[in-house]
Amino acid sequence: MALLVLSGQPCSGKSIVAAALKQLLTAKGLEVVIIDEPSLSLKRNHSYKDSVSEKNTRGSLKSAVERAVSKRHFVILDSLNNIKGYRYELWCIARAAGTRCCVVHCKVPKETAWAWNKGRAPDEDAYSSAVFEDLWCRYEEPDARQRWDAPLFRLAPDEGVDSMAPVLQGVVQSLTEVAGPQQQSVVAKQLQPTQATSNAPLSATNLLHEIDAGAQDVIGRISAAQELAGSIGTGRMDMGEGVDALQLDRPVTLAELRRHKRVFLKMSTQNLASRLPDRQSARRMFVNYLREHLT
Template identity: 35%
Template sequence: MPLIVMCGYPCSGKTRRAHELREYFTKNTERQVHIVGDEDQGIDKNSVYADSQKEKNLRGSLRAEVERKVNRGDIVILDSLNYIKGYRYELFCLIKHTQTPHCLMYCLTSADVSTEWNKGREADSQYTQEILDALIQRFEAPDSRNRWDSPLFTIQQDDSLPFEAICDALFKRKAPPPNQSTQSQPLSSTNFLYELDKVTQDVLMAVLESQKTSVPGDLISIPGATEKIEFTRSLNMVELRKLRRQFISYTKMHPTENIGQIANMFVQYLNKSMH
C-alpha cells in the first residue's frame, strides 16, 4: 500500500486531513484506506510524551502496524506527530523494502494556532501546555531536499488538499529502489577499522558536549547519524569509554556491511545501554 505520512505540531489538523484523504480515496478509487494513529493505541498522550521510553515504544508500535499493513495495493495513512527526522527516515527505509511509493503531508501551523486549537478540544483530549510546548520545541520540520521527506505537501490551515498531485505521487511515481547489498568489510580493512575508531570517538565527544546543556527527555542530535541519543542521564567519560570499547569489540566480530551506518549503530547501542 502506498504510505502517506502525516506530520506537524500537535493540534495542527493532521487527523482532519487524514480523514479528508480517506474520504477522497474511498470515493474516487477502489482501494482500501487504513488510518494508523495514536488514537488506535489507547494511550494517555500526556503520559506517553512525557516519558522518552514510552514515546519510543509508541513509535515502535505504530511502525509495526504500518509494516503489517503496507504493500503495493491499497493506502496506509500514518496519523501521528512524526516529528523526528530519524523516525521518518525509518519509515522511508520500510517503504523502500516493500517497494511502494510514499509521500509526506506537513500540516503547517504556528505554535499559537496549535495552542488555541488544543484549548478547544475536550478536556480529556487536550495536551498539557507543558507537553505541547515541549513537542513544538522538539519538532524537526521536514525538508523536501531529504529523500525521506519527499514528495512533500505542505498544507496550511485554510488550504484545500491537492488531491490530484497526491494521487500522482502515490500511483504514478516509481517506488524508491531498495538498498544495494555491499560486501562485508573484512577486519583487515584499514579503512573499516579507521572509520570505526574515528566515528565512535566523534559520537563520544558529541555526547559529552551535549550533556552539558541537556535535561532528561531531550533528544540529542549526533553528527553523521540519523538516530538521536535519548538522554535519560549523564554518563561520565569512564562510562562512555567503556561502552565504546564494548561496541568496538562487538563490531570487530560482527562487521557491518555499510560503514556509513556505524554512527547509527553506536547511537542505538548507547541508547540501549543508558536505559
C-alpha cells in the same frame, strides 16, 4: 500500494488532513488504513510525557506500519513524525515493501494549535502545556532535499479543507499516477527493496552451523576410510547420497583436513552463502574443494 506520512507539530490539523485524504482515496475505490495513537489505544498526552514513553509510542506506531504496509492498500500514518531519523525509518519500511512513499507537512501558527488543543473535548486527550511546549520546540521540519522526505507537500489546515483541495489532489495523484515523460505533477517513485532493507533468507539463519556440519561429515568419512585402508592407500571413497565420490592417492592427516575445513568455512560464509542453502550442498561443495586442493 503506498505509505503516506503526515508530519506536524501537535494539534496542527493532521487528523483533518488524514480524513480528507482517506475520502479522496476511497472515492477511487482504494483500500485505506489510518494508523494513529487512538487506533492503538494510546493516549497522546501520556504517550509523549517523557522520552521513554515517546520511544515506546514511536515503536508501536512503526510496528503497526510494518504490519499494514503492502501493495494492496494505502497506509496513512497520522502522528507527529517529528524526528527526521524516524521518518527515514518509515521510508525504509516502504522501500522494503516495494511501495511508494510521500510526506505531507501540516503547519499552523502556534496560537492556533494551542487554541485547538484547549478546545478538545475531555475524552479527546488534550496535551498538557508542558508536553505541548516540549513537542513544539523539538519538531524537526521535513526537508524535500532529503530522499526520505520527498515528495513533500505542505498544507495549512487552519485555512479550511476547500483551500487545501488542490494540494490534496496533488498528493493523491502523486501516489496513484504513473510518471510519464511530460509529467506536470510530482509523482512518488516506486521504491525498490535493497539488500539493506530486505529480510535475510531463512536458509542463512543457521548457515554456519550447517556448513560446518556438512564439512565435518566429509572429514569423518575420509578418516573412517583411511583407517580401514591402512597402509594400502585410500583410493576412491564414497561421500554419501547426492555427492560424487572422492579419489585420494595419498594419506591425508586429520590436521590437514581440519585446516582445509577452516579455509572452506571462511570462503563459504563470505562468498558462497547463496550457493550453500543446506547441509547437503555444503558437503558437495567441500568435497569439490578437497578434490581441487588435495589432488
